Amino acid sequence: MAQTETDKARVQYLQFKRAFDHGHDEFIRKADRFDAFYAGEQWAEEDLQRLHDTRRPALTLNMVLPTINTVMGEQSTTRVDISFKPRGNGDQETADTLAKVALQVQDQNKFDWVESEVFQDGLITGRGYFDIRLDFEDDIRGEIRIKSRDPREVVLDPEAKEYDPKTWKRVFTQQWVTLEDIERMYGKEKRDKLEFVGLNNSHYGRDSMVVDTRKNTFGELDGTAHGYYDAVDDDDNARSIRSIRLIEQQHKQLAKQKFFIDYRTGDMSPIPEAWDENKVMAVQQQFGLGVMERFAERIRWTVTADCVELYDDWSIYDDFTIVPYFPYFRRGKPFGMVENLISAQEQLNKVSSQELHVVNTTANSGWTVEDGTLVNMDEHELAQRGAETGLVLVHARGSNPPQKIQPNQIPSGLDRIGQKAAINLRSISGVNDGMLGDTSAEVSGVALKQKQARGQIQIQVPLDNLAKTRHLVAERMLRMIQKFYTEERVLRIVNDMLPGQMAEEQVMTVNQMQPDGNILNDLTIGTYDVVISTIPNRDNFDESQFAEAIQLRELGVMIPDHVIVEYSHLARKQELAELLKGMNGFNEPSEEEQQLMQMQQQMQMQAAQLELGKLEGEVMELQARAQLQAAKAESLGAEEQARMDELEAKIAMKREELQTRIQLAMLTAQSRKQDVGSRMLMEHARLTTQREISARQAKDKTPPKRNGDK
Numbered sequence: 001m002a003q004t005e006t007d008k009a010r011v012q013y014l015q016f017k018r019a020f021d022h023g024h025d026e027f028i029r030k031a032d033r034f035d036a037f038y039a040g041e042q043w044a045e046e047d048l049q050r051l052h053d054t055r056r057p058a059l060t061l062n063m064v065l066p067t068i069n070t071v072m073g074e075q076s077t078t079r080v081d082i083s084f085k086p087r088g089n090g091d092q093e094t095a096d097t098l099a100k101v102a103l104q105v106q107d108q109n110k111f112d113w114v115e116s117e118v119f120q121d122g123l124i125t126g127r128g129y130f131d132i133r134l135d136f137e138d139d140i141r142g143e144i145r146i147k148s149r150d151p152r153e154v155v156l157d158p159e160a161k162e163y164d165p166k167t168w169k170r171v172f173t174q175q176w177v178t179l180e181d182i183e184r185m186y187g188k189e190k191r192d193k194l195e196f197v198g199l200n201n202s203h204y205g206r207d208s209m210v211v212d213t214r215k216n217t218f219g220e221l222d223g224t225a226h227g228y229y230d231a232v233d234d235d236d237n238a239r240s241i242r243s244i245r246l247i248e249q250q251h252k253q254l255a256k257q258k259f260f261i262d263y264r265t266g267d268m269s270p271i272p273e274a275w276d277e278n279k280v281m282a283v284q285q286q287f288g289l290g291v292m293e294r295f296a297e298r299i300r301w302t303v304t305a306d307c308v309e310l311y312d313d314w315s316i317y318d319d320f321t322i323v324p325y326f327p328y329f330r331r332g333k334p335f336g337m338v339e340n341l342i343s344a345q346e347q348l349n350k351v352s353s354q355e356l357h358v359v360n361t362t363a364n365s366g367w368t369v370e371d372g373t374l375v376n377m378d379e380h381e382l383a384q385r386g387a388e389t390g391l392v393l394v395h396a397r398g399s400n401p402p403q404k405i406q407p408n409q410i411p412s413g414l415d416r417i418g419q420k421a422a423i424n425l426r427s428i429s430g431v432n433d434g435m436l437g438d439t440s441a442e443v444s445g446v447a448l449k450q451k452q453a454r455g456q457i458q459i460q461v462p463l464d465n466l467a468k469t470r471h472l473v474a475e476r477m478l479r480m481i482q483k484f485y486t487e488e489r490v491l492r493i494v495n496d497m498l499p500g501q502m503a504e505e506q507v508m509t510v511n512q513m514q515p516d517g518n519i520l521n522d523l524t525i526g527t528y529d530v531v532i533s534t535i536p537n538r539d540n541f542d543e544s545q546f547a548e549a550i551q552l553r554e555l556g557v558m559i560p561d562h563v564i565v566e567y568s569h570l571a572r573k574q575e576l577a578e579l580l581k582g583m584n585g586f587n588e589p590s591e592e593e594q595q596l597m598q599m600q601q602q603m604q605m606q607a608a609q610l611e612l613g614k615l616e617g618e619v620m621e622l623q624a625r626a627q628l629q630a631a632k633a634e635s636l637g638a639e640e641q642a643r644m645d646e647l648e649a650k651i652a653m654k655r656e657e658l659q660t661r662i663q664l665a666m667l668t669a670q671s672r673k674q675d676v677g678s679r680m681l682m683e684h685a686r687l688t689t690q691r692e693i694s695a696r697q698a699k700d701k702t703p704p705k706r707n708g709d710k
Helices: 005-039 045-053 064-076 092-108 111-125 179-186 188-199 277-287 342-363 379-385 414-429 445-458 460-484 538-554 561-567 573-583 591-631 638-670 676-701
Strands: 078-087 128-135 143-149 154-156 170-177 209-215 237-261 268-270 290-305 308-314 322-325 328-330 333-335 489-495 504-510 527-536
Touching (some): 005 170, 005 237, 005 290, 005 308, 005 342, 064 078, 064 111, 078 111, 092 143, 092 460, 092 527, 111 128, 111 143, 111 322, 143 460, 188 237, 237 277, 277 290, 322 460, 328 460, 342 414, 445 460, 460 527, 538 561, 561 573
Antiparallel strands (some): 078 527, 128 143, 128 322, 154 170, 170 237, 290 308, 328 333, 489 504
């Protein structure tokens, strides 16, 4: 018998409660505590009250905050660079296009900031999540949206135990919404059903739906979390639904599905349901693929609110939209960095508070005084003012003077316990004083760098797991691009990694139909592997490039002045760089300058041609002399033979010099717009040629050795 919508909703609610009660509720309790420790709220309320009642201080020396921020700083100095490598029937050109599309997706979603938020969630709570899905608000064709999901809203399958979501059976997401949200997302009919359930008390309880009888006012007068309760007449009250728990479940089910099969490699890929038979046959014929139908796991998407089913259908995605980040992961047990710092932090707070309490009690240890002997104050006033500086006590003549009670000495080991607590914080986290910037001035630069390098090695585990998560995110992006970016699109790709320059924008059209029937930049064809690498962020990259450019300049490398300025952080560096480019002749010539250059090039070519004719005449004369000398070679002496060798060397040199001049003239005529690199290469080639010619001329001027010379 088929399940009704109410039955499906109840089954999902029970599955969700099972997952929530078997670990997630405990995770939420810990996550709240870890967040409080990061924010500096590190004392329990009952402990604070007890210390307040006994007039003891409660210090909070928050070392968790700089420790976590230091590790986050290590993550923020590098950014992910996603590229793809062709595999099977893929090609490098399409792989490069896919990398550009992935860059556009990252830019649209401000991926660097989203990743930092997920990384912070992971370090503090032990779990961070990306949520990757299509968004249709700005584009009817859908755009990839990557968001950070609150770890408290993602409920994992209690039976899952691996990092990769491919091995999970299901994942839940939950959030509290209003009836207006339900109507906007799923229609008025679903809203009416939920409203009927709530107002008739047929819901699953306050854990599923919050229904209040409250006064129709703007504010909650009693400050309660769930509403204002009053015992006035029913006419002044309205029964309303405050919020509803919305439960989304992505779960795997077996179903029949068609696949493309590559008989050469054995690779299989699912055929999208939206493809018709004609498109399937076209792909088959183009790539020689086969088609097979078999049972496979597919993702089912079910959304419920209390006992009402809002949505239930096959997911349009091939994977779960949730991608996790776990800083430390051991066989199904993820945990963060704060969890292991709590004990050391509490020890530091308690020891520091006790040390301050001892100092305070030492300053006002009390007095011993005979009854009725004080003249200028009574015993109660002495108890209040006994620790004041410059206190004057007047006692009765003949009585014993008041005696100050000797305080207990500060325990000698108390300060060392505090130091050990601070050391334990650094040892457990792996963030040493070199990374925190707390080293003394006596530490050498080499030792400081070694400390920083050692600390980076110790925190490599959370960074390595971040690389794993980046790879999973890139795989999701690749599959979604190839599956959903199938129509012709015009993409604007912004590359902001060019040092010292404004962000460069490139317009690219993908899946563009050509007149011959071929598709330009077809993203749907081919299989590719993900390649993840890291690059410095823009600020650090500019600083390192500026330092390296200065160093190369000092070593004698001819880096132009305007390039050095572009790597700098000057406020108007672009204007200064353009000015230097013009002064040094690196700017693109104007129209008048191009005409003048063309005239000069024509004159140079004419001069080269005239010189060529002159040199050809000289060459013919030299050749005739050479032939005459060759005919008399048998009767020539050593001097005549040396003269002959000199003439042959000069002929070869003239030919090579003429050929070089013609090539340089042709290159100058063909290249009107030259960048810095080409200009420097031309200059290098000219200087090299001149040096070679000068060397040959110097060699030819050397008098030949004669017989008998030593």
